[in-house]
Amino acid sequence: MVLTDDEEAAIKAAVLGGSADIDVHWILYCGTLVFLMQTGFAMLCAGSIRAKNAQNILLKNLLDACVGAIWFWATGYAFAYGQSGSDKNWFIGNNYFFLSKGYEGGDGYHNWFFQFAFAATAATIVSGAVAERCSMTAYAAYSAFLTGFVYPVVVHWVWSGTGWLSAWKATGNRAAWLNVGVVDFAGCGVVHMVGGAAAGIGAAVLGPRIGRFAGENPGPIKGHSMPLVVLGTFFLWVGWYGFNPGSTLYIGGVSTVASRVAVTTTLAAASGGVANLFIHYKLSQTYDVAEMCNGILAGLVSITSACPVVEPWAAVVIGPIGAVFYTLGAKLLVKLEIDDAVNATPVHYFAGCWGLLAPALFARKEHMREAYGNADVGGLFYTGQGNMLACNFVALIAITIWVGALMTPFFILLKKAGWFRVPENIEIEGLDDSKHGGSAYGIELAAADVRKAAERV
């Protein structure tokens, strides 16, 4: 007998306490990585568009983080996870508005922090799609609406303990739908499809940029800085190491799951990137850096649901298929003359659709038990069971309808009111000159170099 009673009590509190310190540490760490994705989106978007609108897109990305924080504090978390004793329902949460006092003793602030970072991620997916022509006011309104209402409701459906699609009910009193519910671990459906669908709808309602599909020489509009694109992509990849592994929500007892997630996430990103590089080399005879980046992102999105329940080899299959979905989605948008300036919709919506279905095919029962406490259901390819496929497919449809039904009229109203798009002359001149006090880049750079360059011309 080594320990005194006081020591035993202290150890019990430290190790078995309701919200153990190590879990909080894990979630604060992972949440910070997810927040780093804001930097990634900002750099990726800025690099992918023309320099004359760089300040504008940077400001939109900053706004996403800020407006997202404020609205997710005000209403978002409440709609997503707010539950009080008897008053639980399958559709929407209704407690903890403005992180009111009762919250702290309940869920713990670290969970708000982690979930906020997710909400801001969902919101910022849109910024690139509507870049170079969307007004600032409209964008701020959209950002508030998505983080404050549209996104949280989907969270409630899939991730709260009472949502109609939740897989977590399986471990509670009420049974999950088809004995499994929707297996969307880190949010192919909840985050990426929501953001990606909103992006596609926004771009469609807003209309293409001048010169993209009409005018003298219509065609793709190149970005202005590939280093920023690659920098952003790497940040997103790094951030995904918080996004996916952190979705365990704890580390105590689930570190094996978090480890597997880090591995499958890595392999899907890598294989998705290589696959997309080859696909687009076949299509264009060019080693296209932007397509390599989007392939990595498509791979990351694709594994986001399945990451804890599949084997590493499956990640190497899932990532490249995600690149195919991405590429087909991008082709479809061009055919429909929807101008998504950074291909956010193909990356997040189309690869997200595939990713949401992937666990239903590749999930192993052993891993389902570890990650979901549910050893009864596995993926179609292992078990022949179609339960998960049915659940996840319903989620795919439901999320698409929900976002479509809310965002389409929202964007159309903005358009009718004349608030959505900047005037044509401003679009041509560039938003930075008229709205943001001039170019994102200083003239002095050119001043010195141009003289020397001019001599060489």
Added chain:
Amino acid sequence: MVLTDDEEAAIKAAVLGGSADIDVHWILYCGTLVFLMQTGFAMLCAGSIRAKNAQNILLKNLLDACVGAIWFWATGYAFAYGQSGSDKNWFIGNNYFFLSKGYEGGDGYHNWFFQFAFAATAATIVSGAVAERCSMTAYAAYSAFLTGFVYPVVVHWVWSGTGWLSAWKATGNRAAWLNVGVVDFAGCGVVHMVGGAAAGIGAAVLGPRIGRFAGENPGPIKGHSMPLVVLGTFFLWVGWYGFNPGSTLYIGGVSTVASRVAVTTTLAAASGGVANLFIHYKLSQTYDVAEMCNGILAGLVSITSACPVVEPWAAVVIGPIGAVFYTLGAKLLVKLEIDDAVNATPVHYFAGCWGLLAPALFARKEHMREAYGNADVGGLFYTGQGNMLACNFVALIAITIWVGALMTPFFILLKKAGWFRVPENIEIEGLDDSKHGGSAYGIELAAADVRKAAERV
């Protein structure tokens, strides 16, 4: 009885050991995030100035990190926290110079790492303020003086167990001043006011850049790369998730505090950013990205003292008031014709002053108990008590006087000796050409593009 005696002993060592492993992990993680802020300052400063001085400012930021490490190893930590048995005093530490051997068994190396990152942060605040005209030698001398002496003394006053302003004495044998001491959790006063005051004094003594307040067309001098400014701002925000939550110094038993800190930090940044965007839209009819960034930073600075002891709603109040302090500070500098090239003084000193007073108004007793082990004193608005306001106000004055009394003669001596400022012709030409072997940017960029561009002109 499940555990053997050996297992009990092992568990005791792991969980209750003097410096538990989880705490070390937490501090190494948070310290690394704080170190990332060096990257943030470097990018923010580089983007905020003209391209012709970009190499110069980058080198100064690299020097801060390096010189700061060396001096904080040599003397800084010793002056801040070095204590030997009976030889403790209220003014300055006097042990552990060069991390001498006794240190390791005492405080633990992770604490040096964390505190070094803070010292380097304090130092680097100045680099932007004196940019585009300060000589490299003078800057290196300043950096050594601040990290080796000026800053550590303030640390000793406020954060060591024996400093005259310390709140931590409340939990020790000797009572803290007014039964509370100075509540400056992560260092509005200790870090930001010290760095910010040094920045303002440096800029004032150095004099404005040519063309800023005199000459043909005096006026604000725009930076050369807004993507770098935004990149730097995001890094600083990310780094603050180490700076503030890590100031718990442990995670074991205080994870609730760290969680609350992450939330209040987020909300103050977000609300400060939005507030400043609107303030400057009102002032200039421009959605000014740099002001959005400075608003976020002012919000972050503002919450740095109060972060563990206030409610989330208070953060949403504190951040925007920080933006107001920032804006008024910036106006004041312009009126005084003090040229702070990146507005470091308004962000760190003026918003820092507000931030130091904020907990004295908004602190909840329950949270004071959790964060400071002191349930007797709360903020004025909750309790009507003025103790904390008195303490923190005295700290505000004391820190300002200390930094002013040391840095003013230091900078004036540098100026008298002719070491502080580069010659006028070099300032006009740009420091990079004469001191750093040419432009920060390669001619080839322009060479290819200029030809095509010239055709379009």
Added chain:
Amino acid sequence: MVLTDDEEAAIKAAVLGGSADIDVHWILYCGTLVFLMQTGFAMLCAGSIRAKNAQNILLKNLLDACVGAIWFWATGYAFAYGQSGSDKNWFIGNNYFFLSKGYEGGDGYHNWFFQFAFAATAATIVSGAVAERCSMTAYAAYSAFLTGFVYPVVVHWVWSGTGWLSAWKATGNRAAWLNVGVVDFAGCGVVHMVGGAAAGIGAAVLGPRIGRFAGENPGPIKGHSMPLVVLGTFFLWVGWYGFNPGSTLYIGGVSTVASRVAVTTTLAAASGGVANLFIHYKLSQTYDVAEMCNGILAGLVSITSACPVVEPWAAVVIGPIGAVFYTLGAKLLVKLEIDDAVNATPVHYFAGCWGLLAPALFARKEHMREAYGNADVGGLFYTGQGNMLACNFVALIAITIWVGALMTPFFILLKKAGWFRVPENIEIEGLDDSKHGGSAYGIELAAADVRKAAERV
């Protein structure tokens, strides 16, 4: 008696479990930091070369991460650490190809993740050295060969429990060589010398860039963006806080070691940077930012073997000597007309050689016990023992021979086949225009600015 049997069991599992959760958390965190170094290399390399090849180098860095992941999954980890019961050998691992099932219960996926990030680091060292003229196909082939075979074998030798150079045998049944084995904690030899030697050989076989050592005005070729260089350097420094401290492989029970590593890493980086700034100021009368960066990196490389076993003061000695090795190495390459576009060979190979010898001089026995469980052997300067120096010197020779014997014919074959180097006209025009669809930077930047700039010329 406070705890029930169930609670005791739960505490035992959580704290003493085979792979404790806190260790997994630590390794996932450190591995993510190491992965961030990919971003660092990408930005550093891109900034260090001409803008006309920026897309090309960015793509190579993306490929490193992706190809490295796929090959380290397929064969790399197996060759490095794959061991089955009786079938262990001193040369190469032979189990766990494609992370086959038995793996998970064994080493744990977090270890694969951490080791993958190291492999990708070793691979990416080469990208800068062969920049601006190496073909994409050749680079992908090299990357696969290094991460899939060359590097893992060295890992097996030095870091596995059975390798012929391993220090870890000291704690097992069979004795380590000379009672100590090779003390290469985080991989001066295993990672940096392998990558650096491959870089030097690649650059030598490939031949210099046009205009570097011959032609009209031969001479150093400047990079195009110093902010990217500094950004990359800072990321590498940050990433090193995962690379070195994470090489404890656990945090439970070794947090003191990890803490010391963070401190020595910091001080070697800082002192290496300052030393190299002064060395090159003496050589060129220029405060050269790129040399400051390379000095920091040389300092970081230099401490990578010795970090857990030396005192902080020794780090301040080791770092600057690393800068001297770097500088001499760089001079040597110029003399041999080997064109390493970013000086990767001097940073990683030459400073790596010094770093591998450093612990043999400066290691303290007390620290050897903590880090290696070996209290019998210390550094030459403390103990007069030459054991470690002999072991580490043999490793230096063995690694150099191994890499040379494999990479030299590999690169020569690529060259003979005509696959290694792009045609001369493409090199002159820039790889981006012909291979990657145009410049990394958008014309619009210049378009607006050039007009205004032209007016000022």
